[in-house]
Amino acid sequence: MGLDLIILGAASATPTSNQFTTAQLLKMREHYFLIDCGEGTQKQLRRSKTKFSRINHIFISHLHGDHFFGLVGLLSSFHLLGRTAPLTIYGPPKLKDIILTQFRAAGTFTSYPMHFVVTQHKVPQVLVDTDAYTISSFPLKHRIATTGFLFKEKPLKRTLNKEVADAHGIPVCDYHWIKDGKNWTNDDGEEVQNDLLTSDPPKPLSYAFASDTMYTADTAEYVKEVDLLYHESTFCEDKKARAKQTMHSTAAQAATVAKEAAAKHLLIGHYSARYADKSKFEEEAKAVFPNVFAARELYQYRLEHSGIKIKSLAPEKNEK
Ligand SMILES: [Zn+2]
Ligand SMILES: [Zn+2]
Known part of the structure; x- marks a missing residue:
């Protein structure tokens, strides 16, 4: 048992020669969930040796390009690979139009049914509810309509x-x-x-994804006592004014949310390219909330009640 989170991209704004923009794969109770889909996500999925076809749900937090510019490419590849299983995409209202316009312009269609579920950015919303888990969205405070996502396992039988x-x-x-x-x-x-x-079954686990947002006390309320919180930390304290202006967070603000939510662990990411050394993010967050990890691309974070185990999924250098 346990949740596996694979970081596919942890940079903000633009991809660079060695960094990808936001995308994560969550494995929960044998199901695969893709969260955001920055440019190059499908390449990162391949490099992490993830079986694409197992993704049946994709969650898009907002329509800034660094969170969904990889989506149409991935959807197109699903078609070219002959996918037939239905796919559900959760995201802001205009997402469906954007994707369908691209497919229509190319005179193409998908080999599989594609369903869109519109997320609300002003109130929390249950998106998926099964015997095994619930997935809901919650509002964030950013320049455009943005939501986070909360994934919660349900208790297992004895x-x-x-x-x-x-x-x-x-x-x-x-x-x-x-x-x-x-x-x-x-x-x-x-x-x-x-x-x-x-005997008692393993206790359920939970994961919250808070993508682009400025600090708001509401976030902690939505993710109370979550086992693992991912919260963006685009800047360090030296750019606190810039964080406010662009409606992003600093590492210390991300840590404040984790502390206020009484989260068990915090993962930070969405780093601005202006920081070459990422250790400063971790250092500043740790001063507020000790149990913090700085997200690294192509690393898997295995969450169990006993803690987090981190493993590299990066292919060997000579592997093509
Ligand atoms: Zn972003
Ligand atoms: Zn954004």
Whole structure:
């Protein structure tokens, strides 16, 4: 169990020779979710060896190019690769028109059904609700309509101890009830208590993605006690005035949101290209909130209750 977050791009504004703009892949309960899709996202997906076809949901925070200029290319590749599975794209109102205009102008169509769900930028909104998880959007404060996204696992059923179940001769068809917490009664009317047959399941985990935004106390309210918060930190404290003017955040402001939300871990990114050394972001955030990581591209952040494990997914240098 656990959530895996792969950082595909962590830069703001423009891609550079060695940096990509915002895109992340979240793996939750066997499902793949793409969050933002900056230019070059599909190349990064390939480099991270992610199976494209497993992405059935794409979430776009806002319509600044550094968050969605890779989308039409990715959608087109899905078509060229012969995808047939439906794809749902969640994003601001004009996203559908932008994408469909491009496809129409090229006289093309997609081999798969594409659904668009419009996000609200003024109120939180539940976008997906299944037995396994809920995904919702929440408002952010940026120059144009922008939302963050909150991914929450739902509690699992109790974990069956198969050895104990076998020792009592419990048939497989009764497992379902036992995992729901019910006691089991044998043919002689003897009851076996559920706590002998099962143990507590792993606690659900949650991830919040707060893309471009200036500091606002509301963000902490929307992501209260989240296990992992990604919050943009475009600037360091030396450019605090610039952050305010462009409606972005500093590393210390991102850390303030994490602290106010009582988040367990903070991941920062969306770095301005004017900073060659990224360690300053981490340093400034750490002074406010200790449990911080600076997002690095093509790294996987595995979130478990015990903490975060970080692994590089970057291909070997001689690998094509
Ligand atoms: Zn941006
Ligand atoms: Zn933006």
